Amino acid sequence: MGSWKKTFRGSLWVFLLSILVRIAFARGENSIDGAALNGLASQWQNAPSNWDGFDPCGSKWLGVTCKKNRVISITLSSIGLQGSLSGGDIQNLSELRTLDLSYNSGLTGPLPASIGNLRHLEYLILSGCSFTGAIPAEIGRLSHLEVISLNSNKFSGSIPPTIGYLSDLYLLDLGSNQLIGTIPVSDGANPGLDLLINTKHFHFGVNQLSGSIPSKLFSPNMTLIHVLFENNSLNGSIPSTLGLVKSLEVLRLDRNSLTGPVPANLNSLTKLSEFHLAHNQLNGTLPDLTGMDFLTFVDMSNNSFDSSNVPQWFSSLPSLTSLYLEYLKIKGELPQALFSSSSLQNLKLRDNQFNGTLDIGINYSNQLQLIDLTNNDISTITTISDGYNRTLILTGNPVCNQNSVRLYCNMTVFAPPSYSTSLKCTTLPPTCPSDQVLSPNCQCAYPYTGTLLFLAPSFSDLSNNTNYLMLEQGLRDQFLQLELGPVDSISLQKIIVDSNNYLEMSLGIFPFNKTYFSQVEVTAIGFFLSNHTYQPPSNFGPYHFLGLQYPNFNVSPSSKKSKNLPTITGVAAGVLLLILICLCIFIIRKKRSTRLEEDRQSFASWEPKSSGSIPQLKGARMFTFEEIKTCTNNFAEMNEIGGGGYGKVYRGTIGNGQLVAVKRAQEGSSQGSHEFRTEIELLSRVHHKNLVSLVGFCFEEGEQMLIYEYVPNGTLKDSLLGKSGVRLDWKRRLRVALGAAKGIVYLHELADPPIVHRDIKSSNILLDDKLNAKVSDFGLSKSLGVDSRGQITTQVKGTMGYLDPEYYMTQQLTDKSDVYSFGVLLLELITGKKPLERGRYIVREVKSLLDWSKDLYNLKNLLDPSLDLTTLVGGLKQYISLAIRCVDESSAERPTMSAVVYEIEKIMRQASVNPSSASNSSSVVGSTGTPVRHPYESDGPSDYSGDVAYPRIEPK
Incomplete structure (x- = not known):
């Protein structure tokens, strides 16, 4: 017996010693991360107030996320940081996966080349800052990068060809900078953007890029959906290889100096929705858009196309909302069918050679708000067209010599009234202090504000309030479902189309049941909008968000922590760690024996708060995590049958042979705990052949899973x-x-x-x-x-x-x-x-x-x-x-x-x-x-x- 005890004690000491070594090693790594963050903070004004000491993980520093005691994420949107990004410190964060410093306009200076040492980085988000200088070529070392969002800075120099090495890249957004030079493509010895076959987004608008668009840039194996090169200094012709990218949905080449004919094969881009070629020097025949049934917005104004008759495709685009063909040489009589397309909103056809009779017909689109035919050769107008009660402009046409249409000859385009989110007050709204704002739900607060810029909206009728109501509701829903902090309401104001043909609006986000947002809530909201997690309605398209500094944080007063290293001796620390280890062993054993019972009891204790609340569970079975693993074959990929923002769905077979569908929420799921509980409680007490049946649920080991009957x-x-x-x-x-x-x-x-x-x-x-x-x-x-x-x-x-x-x-x-x-x-x-x-x-x-x-x-x-x-x-x-x-x-x-x-x-x-x-x-x-x-x-x-x-x- 004594020998056994001796052996056991020896093994225990070896085990405890190994734990001590591991903890010491982890604390050493943690100290490196803490020192790096302190170094960054020393370069900044307005650094987070709780960045004190050398333990960013244990002390839960603002905007810092850790895993296994290492810093993996820094998200500090809109908190007013000023200063530069220290290269000597940032490179020491060797486990960093996300860096989001967006909407801190006081951050300036170059992006350090040492950022290329962050080999695990997946998200690099610096939108809306004031960084200058060239984008370092070392960015090409970051092989795990999925998002590069550097828009709305002051970056200069050329696009690094090394970005072509980033095979996992999903979004490349370099828009609204001061970039120059040509678009890099590979040449055998050097990489280029043509290698990014998995990238969905090329956003390069509003820069100073020059040279031609390389033919090699595009290929049929690319998966691009957005190509945005608007407002640059690009010249030469549009490459025909662009027509090979069948996945393309938005194309903006407007406001450049492009020449030559438009490639005939562009009409093979049958998924294209937005097509912008305006303000170039393109020539040849007007492009044939036949068969492009998803086109909503077409703008080819201000080019040098040859004189042509009205093309047949004018009346064959079923999704068209906006047709802009101004200052061209199109002639002939406008077909009546053009005006009857059910989705049509705006026709801007001024300064062409349209002639003959204008016949709008009686079946014109009920959404058609504007027909601008200024400076054409229209000689007559039908009586029916004369009764058109929206905006029709005929100034500069021969028909204006007739007194009956004088009304249409003096019209100009008036901007529609700007949309503003309405108040939903049930009583007289309160009077807010001068520095606060009244929310749509009539609460005085400090909103988080910024500007939303939609780069390619598919509609042009700014008076259509349904679009904005849809946007408001969608934003608010996603904030609530993704648990980005309590949001009371969303406000949209000052909606205009800017000089870049972007749809611009002011966004206000109001806190729920309080006056201020916390710093944690603001950084979470900023990250949500900066990394393009938000999915706007499809008719709004890609966007930039430019958040403003939020100066009114609700920060609880706390004593300033010392930044000095602790003076605990090694022996005292060892004793303390031994005590903690023994406590941990006891607690772990205790928790293992009680965890399942606690989980069951937590559901069993869902008492109704009132007679009107949903009652307790009735009949829904609680499954163990192991049971669900078994029935889905350890969540095998072959059993995966669906998925969404909440997570994945798996087919499974439970013990009695019944087929089930297991809905497994992922971490950060869009289905919050309240919705999870609501669905369990409700479905456990309602039973009808026309309601889906809940078989059971599981919420062991941090999981949220619902098990339904399988519906084939x-x-x-x-x-x-x-x-x-x-x-x-x-x-x-x-x-x-x-x-x-x-x-x-x-x-x-x-x-x-x-x-x-x-x-x-x-x-x-x-x-x-x-x-x-x-x-x-x-x-x-x-x-x-x-x-x-x-x-x-x-x-x-x-x-x-x-x-x-x-x-x-x-x-x-x-x-x-x-x-x-x-x-x-x-x-x-x-x-x-x-x-x-x-x-x-x-x-x-x-x-x-x-x-x-x-x-x-x-x-x-x-x-x-x-x-x-x-x-x-x-x-x-x-x-x-x-x-x-x-x-x-x-x-x-x-x-x-x-x-x-x-x-x-x-x-x-x-x-x-x-x-x-x-x-x-x-x-x-x-x-x-x-x-x-x-x-x-x-x-x-x-x-x-x-x-x-x-x-x-x-x-x-």
Whole structure:
């Protein structure tokens, strides 16, 4: 026995000694990082107040994130730093992965070459500072870089060719600097930008780059979506190799000195949305844009193209919102079909040779705000055109000799009134102190402010408030969901188009239920906007944000810590560490035995706070982490079936053989703990065949996982877009609408207390193997409570396009808010169109065109072309009428969901559809063999209907 004890004691001392060595080594590394940060701070004014001592990890220094006791991230946006970046200190942060010093305009001087020693760096973000000098070639050593965001500085010199070594680079943003020289490409001995085949974004606008655009820069294996070279001094011709980059969505070559003809193969860029060639010296024939069906914005003004007739593509671009062809030589009569494109907003065609009769017709776009035909040769105008009640400018045309059109000959373009976020005060707004601002929710506070610059917006109608409401809601939703600090509201002001043709607006972000943001909150918000995590709606496009210094931090007073090294002797430190180690061993053993029970108890203790709150769990099973690992084969890649901002979804099989879908939130997920809890509690107590079933959940070991029944046929949204392989004819769509409506009726009328879903949309309607509809995603749902009289006041949440405008304006939530969203869903079912797409709102489109006296009620061009129109005769009028009543602006005029169910059943009888046959419908599988996008790959709570042109950068 004594020998055993001796051996044990010896082993214990060896173990403790190894721990001491490791701790000492870690403390040594930590001291190096601490010394480096102190060195940086010594070069700065306004350095963070808690950067004291030599332990940035243990003391949780502002803006510093650590892993394994090493500094891996520095994010210090908008805190007023002044000074330079010390190269001798920055190079010692050898584990650094993120460096964000954006929006500190007082940071100046060169970017040190020693930054090339940060071999693990992934994000280099210095937007909106005042750095000068050349960008060091050593940046090419940073092989893990994913984001280089150096826009809006004073960098000079040329673009380093060594950037071509960065094979993982996702975004390269060098815009708004003073860069000169040519665009570097590889030559065998040296690298160049042509090697960046995985990069999505080339942002080089507003510099002084010269020379030609190299033909070698582009190749068919590139994945670029944005090429922005506007406002430089580039010359020579546009290379035909540009037409090989089929992924391209935004192209800006305007405001240069480009010459020669436009390559004919550019019309093969069928994904292109923004096409800017204005203010160059291009010649030859006007480019043929036939087949470019996604084009929204075209500007080829102020070039030297040959005289040409009106091209045929004028009337064949279905997505066009803005056509700018000024100071060219186009002649001929404008086709009436040009004005009837449903999305058209602005036509700027001044100083051409258009002639003959101007006939706008009676079916011109209801969004068409401006037709500028100044200085052309139009001789007559039809009576119908004479009744056009928007802005029509005919100054300088022969038709102006007729007295009847004098009105149009004296018009000028007036700037529309600038949009300002409206106040939502329920009482008389307070009077704020002179240095504070009134938020949209009528609270006095110090907002975090800055300027948003959208580099290629797809719309030109600045008076269309729907766009800005969508932007406000999206920003606020993402701040809330990503937990970037408590945000009360978003304010947009002073919206203009600047001299670079950028859409500029002032952004204000207000703190929730307090006057100030903290420094931590401001740096988090700044990082969110600077690293392009934010996904703006697709019609806004790529952006720059320029944040202002936030001087009003709510910093709690604290005593100044000494920066001297501790004077603890080695022996005393060793004794202290031994005591701590023994305590840690005891605590770890204790925690291992109680962790699972604590987790279970924490869920079991979810007591209702009031009679109106969601009650405790009823029946949902809590899985262990090991059980989920087993059922998904350790989260094997082959079992991955979806994903989104919250994390990934895996297919699994639990012990009884049941197929399940495991939704696993990643760290920093867009689904917060409140939404996680809400969905578990709600789904554990509601059970209906048209509601998705929750099998269980897991939140061991820091994980948040929801386990649902497996639903094989994807989302309704994917079926309507043709992505799932499921074909929905008119009868099946009615069945889906009926099933979804029944699920919502259960929530409104049979749940106790009643529940408002708050996020009814096509991506939250799932289709099982028999195409039964199941309503899903209850993270935003709200219980009305028994004493709420059917409404509660709450922060606005939901999805733009489906969001009830009355709820948005008043913050009064009722079950009629779900009715509005369902009405939008009904319109989506009949049109196959996304509710919001390229500035068009389906509710407004239908209401403006609807005419009960015409064939198909004047909606033929809006109806889904994949539907057989002969099957729509029975019940179509009643269907459209029901949808219009559901989206009435006044909630009091909308029907209840039970009335909606009754109406749909009646419509199905008129359409000769048996409502009860839905469950007998045969399973529908894709004929193409295309994998079905899994239903839990949802768009998230801030989903914008429309293709996102600027995707989120997911960290590796």
